[in-house]
Amino acid sequence: MSIRPQSVARAKTINLGRLACTHLPPHGTLIDRMHPPLVLGLSVGLGAMAGLGLAAGGCAYAAMWPESRIFGDTLIAPQRPGELALTFDDGPNPAWTPRMLDVLASHNVQATFFILGNHAKAEPALVRRIVAAGHLIGNHSWSHQNLAIAPARRVQEELAWTSQTLEEISGAPIRYFRPPFGARRPEVLRVARWMGMTPVMWNAMTSDWKNPSADRIAAQLGRKIDRLERRGSAANIVLHDGSHLDMATDRAPSVAATGQLIARYKNSHRFVTVDAWG
Numbered sequence: 001m002s003i004r005p006q007s008v009a010r011a012k013t014i015n016l017g018r019l020a021c022t023h024l025p026p027h028g029t030l031i032d033r034m035h036p037p038l039v040l041g042l043s044v045g046l047g048a049m050a051g052l053g054l055a056a057g058g059c060a061y062a063a064m065w066p067e068s069r070i071f072g073d074t075l076i077a078p079q080r081p082g083e084l085a086l087t088f089d090d091g092p093n094p095a096w097t098p099r100m101l102d103v104l105a106s107h108n109v110q111a112t113f114f115i116l117g118n119h120a121k122a123e124p125a126l127v128r129r130i131v132a133a134g135h136l137i138g139n140h141s142w143s144h145q146n147l148a149i150a151p152a153r154r155v156q157e158e159l160a161w162t163s164q165t166l167e168e169i170s171g172a173p174i175r176y177f178r179p180p181f182g183a184r185r186p187e188v189l190r191v192a193r194w195m196g197m198t199p200v201m202w203n204a205m206t207s208d209w210k211n212p213s214a215d216r217i218a219a220q221l222g223r224k225i226d227r228l229e230r231r232g233s234a235a236n237i238v239l240h241d242g243s244h245l246d247m248a249t250d251r252a253p254s255v256a257a258t259g260q261l262i263a264r265y266k267n268s269h270r271f272v273t274v275d276a277w278g
Contacts, residue, residue, distance in 0.1 A: 063148040066182045066201040072189040074199040075176075076236055078277050083234035084225065084269050085277070086111040086258065087202065089140055089178065090209075092119055092126040093242035096251035100241045101133055103255055107262045109271045110134050114178040114200075116244060117142035117162030124169045131170045136273040138176035139163050139197060144244030148183035155191050163195060176200050176274055180244070200274055203228060205238040209249075214256035221261060236274070237261070 062070035077085070086104075091097045091113055104111055113130050115137055120127050130137055141147065141158040150158070163174045177197040179188055184199065192199050204224040208217045217239075225235045239258055243249035262271070 063183055063185055064181065066205075067203060071184060071186050072199075074184075074189070074201045075274060075278050076201050076203050077228070077234040079232050080234040080277075081229045081232050082269050083276070084261075084265060084271050085234070085236045085274050086239065086261070086271060087114060087178070087200075087237060087274065088112070088239055088241040089114045090119075090144065090240050090244050091115055091242035092123045092130065093247060093249075093251065094123055094126060095248075096255060097123075097126055097130070097241045099255045100251075100258060101129065101135075103259045103262070104135070105133060107259075107266055109262055109266070110136070110273050111271070112136040112138060112176070112200075112273045112275075113241070114138045114140035114176075115162070115166060116140050116144055116242070117158075117165045119242060119247075120162070120165050120169060127166065127169045131172070136176070136275055137166060137170060137174065138178060138200065138274075139166065139174050139192075140178050141180050144180040146181055146183045147179050147188045148181075148185050152187050152191075155188055159191055159195055159197075163197070178202075198278060200236075202236045202238045203233065204235045208238075208254045208257060209240045209243065212250075212253055214253040214260060217253055217257035218260035218264070221257070222264060225261075225265070234272075234277070 062068050067076060077083075086109065088100060088111060091100075092115060097113075110133075113135055115127065117139075127137065139159060139162045142161045143158065145154065145158060147155050147158065159177065166174050173196065175197055177192040177195075178200045182201055189199050204221055206217050206220040206224075211217050221237060225237070228235045239254045241251055241254065243251070265271075
């Protein structure tokens with residue numbers, strides 16, 4: 001991120017790659033007439049900094065908040081209470097993805113796996129196993145970079161390399177994309193759609209990637225699912241079967257929490273993959 005201060009009468013601009021967020025400061029107020037130049041300069045400087053802070057906060061919300069539509073529409077979840085989509089990020093992982101697949105198979109539940117391209121290249125047989133089990137796979141970028149601040153060329157490479165790798169392994173087109181960290185800007189969404197993919201976010205997630213308790217993970221997600229249902233919405237649930245940082249990361253809590261969630265909701269809810277929603 002770069003912040004370039006301008007003169008008082010000009011716009012303050014925050015650049016995030018190709019994104020520009022602009023804040024125009026107010027002028028012609030009583031402070032212009034009531035304070036000497038030094039005080040005026042200090043006041044305007046502080047005001048400009050506050051304006052920049054607000055603009056930066058707005059950009060961060062637009063780029064990172066999963067339900068923000070400021071930078072464009074994404075697929076989250078429809079108004080269909082009773083439908084749940086289990087989605088898994090950052091795999092495939094040779095230790096934990098097979099165990100996640102076993103849990104899903106034991107309940108006859110299909111899920112959506114958003115796969116990292118570099119992990120897919122290392123584990124092609126595991127990708128084929130995911131697909132053969134009837135699950136949907138999607139693009140989660142090549143190396144889990146923050147695409148909201150990555151150069152445009154890098155965004156294109158991360159998405160193109162991953163889709164090409166997954167399509168070569170699976171023999172099917174890749175139609176869905178979830179940005180790492182949920183971080184996006186207009187260019188990221190444009191590139192994804194140009195490649196024929198629908199950007200997908202979520203509305204139910206906990207910090208399962210660092211929480212050692214399956215019970216707490218399942219309980220937190222259960223509360224979010226129930227709250228969404230009261231609001232008349234389906235739940236798009238994020239868990240992790242892998243890690244972009246360390247292949248040896250323990251995902252046992254996420255696997256166990258998945259089993260608990262399915263057991264809790266399988267008799268009252270319908271589990272779907274995200275292609276059921278658009």
